Amino acid sequence: MDRTISRYRWLIVALSAVAAAPAFAAEPSIRYRTVEIDGLDIFYREAGPKDAPTVLLLHGFPTSSHMFRDLIPRLAEKYHVVAPDYPGYGYSSAPSVDAFDYTFDNLAQVVTKFIERVGIERYSLYLMDYGAPIGYRIAAAAPERVDSLIVQNGNAYEEGLDNAFWEPVKKYWADRTDANGDALRGVLTIDATKWQYTHGVRNVESISPDTWDHVQPLLDRPGNQEIQLAMFYSYGSNPPLYPAWQEYLRKHQPPTLIVWGKNDAIFPDAGAYPYKRDLKDLEFHLFDTGHFALEEDGAEIGRLMRDFLDRKVSH
Structure with missing residues (x-):
């Protein structure tokens, strides 16, 4: 009898311990969707409640919304997170250059139509690499719809292009010959792609x-x-627009969070500091990492973003 009671006591204790254990929150699920924009299939990742403030994540070269695969769940518990792939990138349509005009103006128009198509009224913009010139075109055209900016190695100042990486690209802007274009094909190799991800990181x-x-x-x-x-050639259309984008920043003063990999050889931190000239509500963070800062410091960047958005974006 005593032995039976003892067994039940142990069972009660065990069940009580299970009941008292903290529940693990389910990770917000990501939906993988496609919409048609002007005959193109535009793939996007979406997560979080649709009635929450939207964070629109704009990717860089040569990646896609894949670069946000770990960041999205970190934001989606409280925010509506949307990350599209541009035409020619990721899982979106990639028509030939003869069938589609690959310019930053055109990609910004596609993303603007995408925003309308999926029903986003207001948004915070995450601007990285190519996402910066695309996003600044969108923000300057409709500043009233921008809640805030998160800038991660996204350039809007001449200081950010004054380095060796851009010399052959600038040569191509000045003279669009086959020879100058062929000189850039090395950037598209596996070794160059690995370099973009690993250069400047603390731990490969x-x-x-x-x-x-x-x-x-x-x-x-x-x-x-x-x-x-x-x-690459169309990137030359961006520097002439820098003064207009800087005027947008000065005039509209969007709350801005800088989270920049300072060891980036493409967009070095020289391009981060000038934001301090034009923005009053600026939170500035440099990370000891490279171009794709999310790969090494995504957890901390996600934490900073949640804190920033909680304070700056009304729910």
């Missing part, structure tokens, strides 16, 4: 090969190098 072993193994097969698709050369 912390960078997942899932990054370049996702990107490189897409870069290697037939005709994709021509797409990327068209985008």
Whole structure:
């Protein structure tokens, strides 16, 4: 009898311990969707409640919304998070250069139509690499819809282009010859892609090969190098717009969070500091990492973003 009672006591204690244990919150699920914009299939990742403030994540070169795969769940518990792939990138349509005009103006128009198509009224913009010139075109055209900016190695100042990486690109802007274009094809190789992810990081072993193994097969698709050369050339349309984007910042003063990998050889931190000239409500953070700062410091960047959005964006 005593032995039976003892067994029940142990069972009660065990069940009580289970009941008292903290429940693990389910990670917000990501939906993988596609919408048609002007005959193009635009792939996007979406998570979080649709009635929450929206964070629109705009990716860089040569990646896609894949670069936000870990950031999205960190934000989606409280925010509506949307990350599209541009035409020519990720899982979106990639028509040939003969069938689609690959310029930053055109990609910004596609993203603007995407915003309308999925029903986003207001948003905070995450601007990274190519996402910066695309996002600044969108923000300057409709400043009343922008709640805040999060800038991660996204350039809007001449100081950010004064480095060796841009010398052959600028040569291509000045003279769009086959020879100058061919000189840039090395940027599209697997070695260059790995370099973008690993240069300047603290610990190469912390960078997942899932990054370049996702990107490189897409870069290697037939005709994709021509797409990327068209985008390299079109990047020359961005610096003339820098004064207008800087005026947008000065006039509208969007609350802005800088989270910048300071060891980036493409967009070095020289391009981060000038934001201090034009923005009053600026929170400034440099990370000891490279171009794709989310790969090494995504947890801390996600924490800073949640704190920033909680304070700056009304619910």
